[in-house]
Amino acid sequence: MTSLWPRVARWLTEPVPLGRVAAFRTLVYLFVAADLTIFSPWVRAHANTPAELYRPLLIGRLLPLPTPSAALVNGIFWSLLAVSLLAATGRAPRLLGWPVFLLYLEWMIVAMSYGKVDHDRFGLLVALAVLPTVGRARHGDARLSAAGGWALRVTQIAVICTYFLAALAKLRFGGPDWVTSSVLAQAIIRRGTAFADLIAGVPGLLILAQFGILAFELASPLVFVVPERWRTRVVAFFYSFHLFTFATITISFAPHLVAMASFLPCETLRPVHRLRQLRRGRTAEAPAPERTPDTVPTP
Template sequence: MSAQQVGTSRGSRWVRATANWWLPTIPLARVAVFRVLVYSFVIVDILKFLTDVIPHGYQIELYQPVLIGRVLPFPEPSVGYAIFLQWSIIIACIVAMTGYLPRISGFAVAVLFLAWLENSQGFSYVQHDHMALVLATWVLPTVGRARFYDERSSQAAGWALRMVQVATIATYFGSVFSKIASNGWSFIAWPNSSVFTWAFMRRGSDLITWTLNYPWLLKSAQWGLYIVEVLSPVVLFLRGRWLYLAVGFFFLFHFATYLSLGIHFLPTVMCWFAFLPLEKIPYALRRTVNRFQAAR
């Protein structure tokens, strides 16, 4: 075999490997379960966390739309428009969770939820913890019909969840560049700063304020978080037990952050489920129900 043929063969293998990574074949049942988690949380999100959209209708003079709000023809804030958005999102999410008309109902959720977020962020702080969740609402409808016990495998399903995975990791890895840019493009300024001290003094609970007596511990924690964010893309290439350990670590990290500072980051936490074999849940629930019925 000539050198040119060897190079072509290697190039073909690289292309196939790349395509297989972006288009993995996964069970459609995994999408069916993940779809329920995402659309359920969107309802909780607009009713519990992003509750400022309706009040914004009374303060339209403060509205300064973000870029996407200036590019897309979203209506200006009003109370009536916000109430319409809220009920439309809830209805569309319920329909999308059932799997009925998955593309129509799913894209309806995507457009309406984006409009809700644009309104919310157009008045104040832009919350980057919603990036993966917003992307999930846009890619899930592309899969089409998926049932809880659907044993068929699909590359369309694999691509959709891969995109959610990438967006989830980008939330952490992207924050590294934000930390660098906001500190004069220094790679070590943020982990050597006193940001944890400031945060714990400002809003720390009794579970964490004791660390203020140990500056070296706070500095070590900052470096630890910084290194985790830098290395976060590694999670995209983990498999099996190592992947589950990594997902569990991030779950515990956000749980500890909530207990310590009251910061939940739940929109991103929900997207971590895209890494897990969710298709096993319906079968596990059915076995549990059958055992309970047999015991009676």
């Protein structure tokens, strides 16, 4: 047991380039701003929801948190939007990172305290909680950081727990019969696409898909033991699974997909640097303006 803990500690804090943390952090904070305005604008409607419909989650009952009002919801919205955009620049990572986490946590409590609880936010919330612990990280910085490795590893664990615990919930509440139930058929009836209708017409395919979903979720922790050179391909399969889900029943899992980028070498994606290089290249290729010869006035 004493020899196991150092190995676990080394795995949890496996150093990663600081540039990877910086890129992932920018992605996460930009998504928070996008989530407020594009992906989940419905949360803001709770500003006008009757107070008697508010049923706070456990954390909202333990703290306790105030009942959402127009002033509270709109105040969180505008504050979180401003702070998340500032945090995406990478400046003051702790001073800005902690408020983003606390504001988004309260935003999610407001969102999920009216009878609808989504499980695709868990990984993103964990990422917001651990990113401020890393401190300063610049894009393109190749220096290795154990603190950065811990932040990404904890986020990765949260992402995989989302899959694995979803499988346990299916078995807990649906039992073994879940795989032979009409869950996917009902989902296609409610929100299916034309592509889903084609699949539903194949006898037995939906049942086979439910077996595959449960097997995939139960086996998801194996991503941590596959060789490093194969891990990116496994994560790409995870993304393809969600692409197929969106193409059939229009469920995007966007926050989860952002958190799953913690598995990827995000430091190779430097859009600002690429744009600067492209601009410099165009400037260098542009021909110099021709100089007109000076005219000498005739005496």
